[in-house]
Structures are given as structure tokens and as C-alpha cells.
Amino acid sequence: MVDFRKLISPRSRAKHAAVTDALEEFSSLDAPEMARSLLDMSRRAFELAGYKEDRFYSYDEAALVRIIPEIALRLDPTVELTELETAKPEEAEDKxxxxKGMSDERLKEMVDSCVSHASFAKILHGSEDERAGYDEERERLHDLFAGRRETGIMVRAMEKLRPGSYDLERKGSAREDLTGVQVIVEREHHDKVLGYFEDNTSAMDFYSEAKENVEKDPEEWSEAFREKLRWVGDLNANAISIQDFHGAVLERHDFTSEDCSPEP
Known part of the structure; x- marks a missing residue:
């Protein structure tokens, strides 16, 4: 069986843990606090995504301006919805x-449908008219809405409203830490693991070969090395490093500066 931890960098695991902690913190809020937090995130997501205010065609839009506001209102009837979040009487034609008046059970079905179909990609990338570059706030909101579909904030809010609807128990890991090291290509916003090695000698040999390929042409790695990696795609690198399970850097070469010494 593949141990997928060997394929995930310490940086990615740290991001994953941060999102998990944020979701657990959200679940710990009382109902009125959760309602306010849910609306704040939903409104910011709508703004960042650049959705149009005069139409709601997608699951994403329906979630942000109809389903989430309704959940918030049921968690705390005193919250004030905006005009955009208030369903118009003519919408009642679509039963x-x-x-409005939908049972909690039916509302849960709506949440489940959005969890299955909504991408919330525009939160991350912006609208078609105005594409956005990388942004930490966008990434965080996207992770909270869509990164953990079955345990994201919509599901957690529905669980608060209707306890027992979902199994959100945090699954701990009893496995021991990996003892080997990873050779990692460091990008600006994320890392790619090139290989996992149980011994430092093998890792150093692979690291040296990979570094040599990047130095030849950072944008086009040699076909021979690509075949060895069985890796297709863009392998541009800011740096290449050898890291242990906890992210301690044993060896590092920075392609953007003269200082190539290992980090402390």
C-alpha cells in the first residue's frame, strides 16, 4: 500500500493542518457566532469571485446568496441579510x-448537492473578466468552502443546525513519522515532491542529478530526467532541497540567489 505522506511535502502538510484547525475552530463557535462568521466568509467569497448580482445560475452562487444565508438565519434569527441574500417572492415558483419554509432535512439535501457540484473556482481565480493571481486570502477561503468538500464550512454549519447529520469526528493518525527524506522542488506558492528516500546517500545522488537538470534549463528539464521521473508538466523551480518529515532542510540550492547554503 502506498503511503501518500511520501508524496506530500512538509509545506503542503502544514497548509492542510492549518485548514483543518480553522474548520475545527469554526465548528466550536456557538450558533450566533457561527452565523456571523459564515456570512462574513460567504460575502467575502462572493466579492472575490466577481459573481454578477443579477443572476444566480451556478451552484456556487446559489450556495453563497441563498443556501448559506438561510442556514445563517436559522442559526441566528437576528442576523440581517443583505438585499442580495434575500430571496425574492417570484423565486417561490421553483419549489x-x-x-423559505424548507425543512432542515431538505436544506441539508441542498447543502449536499452544493458540496457535490459547486467548485468555487472563481474564489481562487477571479471572474472571467478579471483573472486573479495567487492570493493567500483566496486560497484560504477556497480551501474552507471546497478544499474539504465533506467537512467544509457549509457541512459544519449544517451540522450545527441539525446535529448528527454528518460524521465530523477528527480522525487522528497513530502512524509513526516517516524516517526518510524527500527531494523537493520549491515553487513560489507550493512544492512538488520529486522523490522519497530512506537513506540520505540515495537522496543526495538524486538531488544532485535534479539540480544539474534545473541548472541546464530551469524551464525545460531534460527529456531523460523527465522520463526517469515519469513526470509531465511544468517543473520550474525557485529552489530544490532535501527535507526530512518535519521540514528540516538538510540540503538546499536556491536558483534565485547566490546563497545556496542549507537553511537553519
């Missing part, structure tokens, strides 16, 4: 999506 399937009309949220």
Missing part, C-alpha cells in the same frame, strides 16, 4: 430551490 425545488425555494429555501
Amino acid at each position: 425545488i430551490t425555494w429555501v
